[in-house]
Amino acid sequence: MVPPMNFNSQIAELEGQLTVKAGKGCGFGISGIDGAINEVVITQKPKVGLAGVRGTTPYYVAKPGYQGADEFAYAYIGTNQYGGPMRVVIKRKVTVIP
Structure with a gap:
């Protein structure tokens, strides 16, 4: 489950929760x-699972058989509507369930 995140700035650091089943994954x-x-880009690799980017979609895959906590972070980098820099970093605190 991935609850939605809201923000109102082109330079932002957010933190959110994520629950995923062992051996499964999801994209954001x-x-x-x-x-x-x-x-x-992935800015912080997870300690247990696998995180990557496919196109402009970051994803996380939990390690099979693992149960517990993990975390990782990714950043959306670009240009805002006025031509200025945009960097939105999202840190995910992951709970892996069986």
């Missing part, structure tokens, strides 16, 4: 940004 979209996303 973003909407409501006034501007253009040029790239998405």
Whole structure:
């Protein structure tokens, strides 16, 4: 389950919760940004699972058989609607369930 996140700045650092089943994964979209996303990067690798980016969609996959906490972060980098820099960093605190 991934609850929605709201923000109102082109330079933002957010933190959110994520619950995922062991061995499963999910991707994260973003909407409501006034501007253009040029790239998405993983800024903090998870300690247990796997995080990556496919196109402009970050994803997380929990390790099979693992149960417990993990965390990672990713950044949307681009240009805001006025031509200025945009960087939105999202840190996910993950709970992996069986």
